Amino acid sequence: MSTGSSAARRSSRWRAVSPYLLAGLLAASGIGHFVAADTYASIVPRALPAPRTLVYLSGLAELGCAAALLVPRSRRAAAWATAVLFVAVFPANVQMALDRSGHSAAYDALTLARLPVQLPLIWWAVVIARQRLAGAAEAG
Secondary structure (H helix, E strand, O other): OOHHHHHHHHHHHHHHHHHHHHHHHHHHHHHHHHHOHHHHHOOOOOOOOOHHHHHHHHHHHHHHHHHHHOOHHHHHHHHHHHHHHHHHOHHHHHHHHHOOOOOOHHHHHHHHHHHHHHHHHHHHHHHHHHOOOOOHHHHO
8 A cells, every 4th residue: 555545545534524623613612702701702802892792793603604614515615704703803812912911821821822823723724615525526
């Protein structure tokens, strides 16, 4: 068995499971927006109005993206929406990093580490958005 074919199988398996993993991440985060709304509201940039409402709306957006990622026909649009959502919530991550003083060193480190993590999340969503559905290549 060649290394190339096993790498292709792993890649194919990853492509198949990747949308479901991202949907799980979004669902967990979306639920978190409702369970810990006050915590999320505290990181909404102060220039924005109605922090708690924004937390609920972003939680709903994450849950909506998660659900749509599970449906092959809506997956591409959902993945693009997810990439946009990750960009849209980045200012809250920046606010969290700016407000980190007075916390533990571990909290500070995690808060700062969270900033560059947003880039691979955006990339992951874009990769899913650019995937062709199984059978689409044969049909078109």
